[in-house]
Amino acid sequence: MGSSQKRAIRNYRSRLGERGLARFEVLGRDADRNLIRSLARRLSEDTPEASELRAAVSRSLAREPAEPGGILAALRRSPLVGADLDLSRPREEGRKIDL
Secondary structure, X not given: OOHHHHHHHHHHHHHHHHOOOOOOOOOOOHHHHHXXXXXXXXXXXXXXXXXXXXXXXXXXXXXXXXXXXXXXXXXXXXXXXXXXXXXXXXXXXXXXXXX
């Protein structure tokens, strides 16, 4: 890369820095390319909507991992708890096949 190209890149990055922006690379799925680009574009704006989006993404990423037993707790909260349902199935041997 020539010195003029390096100087141009350095100037471009310094102008970004003056605006409070930084250039960086992320790895992700190809299918998410447009999503990541639009998210980055929105977050780079200095608007109330960008602040709300930033807060929502931060909250989503900061969530605690699910506690063990969450499915069991959800089943216990089910409105069908205590209902006398017959969930038994008849046992079938299947069909006979000749190999």
